[in-house]
Amino acid sequence: MSRLLLAAFAAMLSLCPSAMLPAREPPPSGDGEAAPGRPRAIDPADLSAYVDGLVEGAMQRDGVAGVTVAVVDREGLLLLRGYGIASQSPRREVDPSATLFRIGSVSKTFTGLLALQLVDEGRLDLDAAANSYLPDALRLPDDGYPPVLVRHLFTHTAGFEDSALGHLFVDRPGRVLPLEDYLRLHRPRRVRPPGTVAVYSNYSLALLGAVVAQVAGMPFEAFAERRLFEPAGMRLTTFREPLAAGDPRRAGAAFDRRWAQGLRREGGGFAPQAFEHIAQVAPAGSASSTAHDMGRYLRMLLRGGELDGVEVIAPSAHARLLGPALFRNAPEVGGFTYGFFDWRLGRMRVLAHAGATNWFHSMMVLAPEAGVGIFVSTNSDSGRALASQLPTRVLEHYFAQARTAPPAPPAAGVEAARFAGHYIFFFNDTATTEKAMAGPPLQVVAAGEGVLLAIGGGHVRRWIAEGGLVFREAEGPGRIVFHQDADGRIAGFHDAAGHDSYERVPAWRDTRYLLPTIGLAGATSLLVLAGGWLRRGRRDPAGPAARSAAFWMQVSALAWLGFCGGLLWYAQRTMGDPAAAFYAYPGTLLTALLWSAPLLFVLVAVDLWHLRAAWGARGWSLGRRLRHVAAVLAWLLAAAALWQWNLVGWKL
Secondary structure, eight states, X not given: OOOOXXXXXXXXXXXXXXXXXXXXXOXXXXXXXXXXXXXXXXXXXXXXXXXXXXXXXXXXXHTOOEEEEEEEESSSEEEEEEEEXXXXXXXXXXXXXXXXXXXXXXXXXXXXXXXXXXXXXXXXXXXXXXXXXXXXXXXXXXXXXXXXXXXXXXXXXXXXXXXXXXXXXXXXGGGOOOHHHXXXXXXXXXXXXXXXXXXXXXXXXXXXXXXXHHHHTSOHHHHHIIIIITTTTOTTOBSOBSOOTTOTTBOOGGGTTOBOOOXXXXXXXXXXXXXXXXXXXXXXXXXXXXXXXXXXXXXHHHTTTEETTEESSOHHHHHHHTSSOSEESSTTSOEEOSSSEEEEETTEEEEEEEEEOSSOEEEEEEETXXXXXXXXXXXXXXXXXXXXXXXXXXXXXXXXXXXXXXXXXXXXXXXXXXXXXXXXXXXXXXXXXXXXXXXXXEEEEEOSTTEEEEEETTEEEEEEEEETTEEEETTSSOEEEEEEOTTSOEEXXXXXXXXXXXXXXXXXXXXXXXXXXXXXXXXXXXXXXXXHHHTTTOOOOSOXXXXXXXXXXXXXXXXXXXXXXXXXXXXXXXXXXXXXXXHHOSHHHHHHHHHHHHHHHHHHXXXXXXXXXXXXXXXXXXXXXXXXXXXXXXXXXXXXXXXXXXXXXXXX
């Protein structure tokens, strides 16, 4: 789900994690008041003016409907603010103490802390096989790889591919599966040995939630309430949703009419969207909360696990959380701890997590050294930039150690052209049709000695060589680390955040070529049919075999034209409303089209069989013979693309 900041001082923490724990202090007089005489990490009045400017400017610039923000230190709230609207009909303003925002993958930090408590109590072993804690129906099959350990679920290193379309979020309560059914029915393939590389995995954290529930002996939602939300005083935080009566995961009356509405920026205004149900994969992303509750959560973490005199997390568990990361793809990049990303922002260590649904964008950052925690969430699709940037801007503004020094000149002798190429996510689904919908690769090009440009997602980023396989972000705080294959060729890289890895692929694996190839097949079909229409009524002097080739050419053109037209129409609809396509995937149209693909393969084989007769046809001009061959080759290229990108019915 998002890419953000980075981590620091892991070496010092590994030597003495308890030295980083804040001292146990008496609770302040209230959420918004520090105890008398205690200095604050940031002046609240100055912070208020600064954050107001950031948020209001971004809301105007990007067209964001509603925003909720909490900034805290160990003593209490530094800022609690709501901006804009929570819903349009009826119109409600954002109330930071009462409006529920969907926090997406920030939920994973709750799941990680719940599992951490079980680890700290000796009830869950990091180095035990996950299967030893799972019921038979959820146990991972023996697929030739070593067993997945519990620590692999924490660190996104189990080796799973990723799949989301049509099941990760759903728009109707009746489609919400029990967690156990979801994990059984939508289990992705494992494609690499566990513990080798971290690649973001919703399935892994959902499976960790199932482990937690099994060890706790109660439903996951109930355990979260008992062990985290209730002792932390997070009265309006829940993994539950507004589901049908009788569903044990249904949110109670205390949450009614409190949810912010997901809004889509449209036509100068906002269009309300259906509630995004994520309860089927709750531990990975279904939580809802208020800025006030998230402020309490951050204060508890800043205070060593205690809040208002209640020990929410044992000191020993909190020491593990602030200890060294459980895994990093490379020493220079971000890592994973217990449910949190472990990142560096300048010289400052932060534990953080972002969360995104189709309409909500959130970011939570904990800076233990600075003694500050920041949470922000938006309720419109246009809010991603504001959510991802606000915590960084605040920390950089108030703390010199959070500021990133300008990059040094590129290291000498680094041949940038060696690293140029096309790169795709390791987690791309290669087994199903989702392979074709993962977006274009990142293109990395050399831009001078020791300088690379990374082009993708509508952005161009500069990377400056630091030496060896390490590059520094020119406009950011992180480092990118390339890796080689056994022959010394560049095979891929790990991104700065540490939760995305990329593999280098040949240019023909670029999805940007897919639609043009389909379009070429459709245009070829139109020309073939037009040629047949213009020759109607004329006597064909060729023999029976060549006339058969011409007949099958017309049949193929009709079939390819129908298929290409339908597929391009589907693609246009998807781009016009990606959320609807996400919920309805694969849908009747795409299913029918892809199950018709084998017919196209048969027709290409028939046309290839007749190619010799067509080339030697008596009475056909050289131009007609060349056009015939070119048409067959265009369809053959399109058929190869369908096969390459899994656009066939049995791959849905």
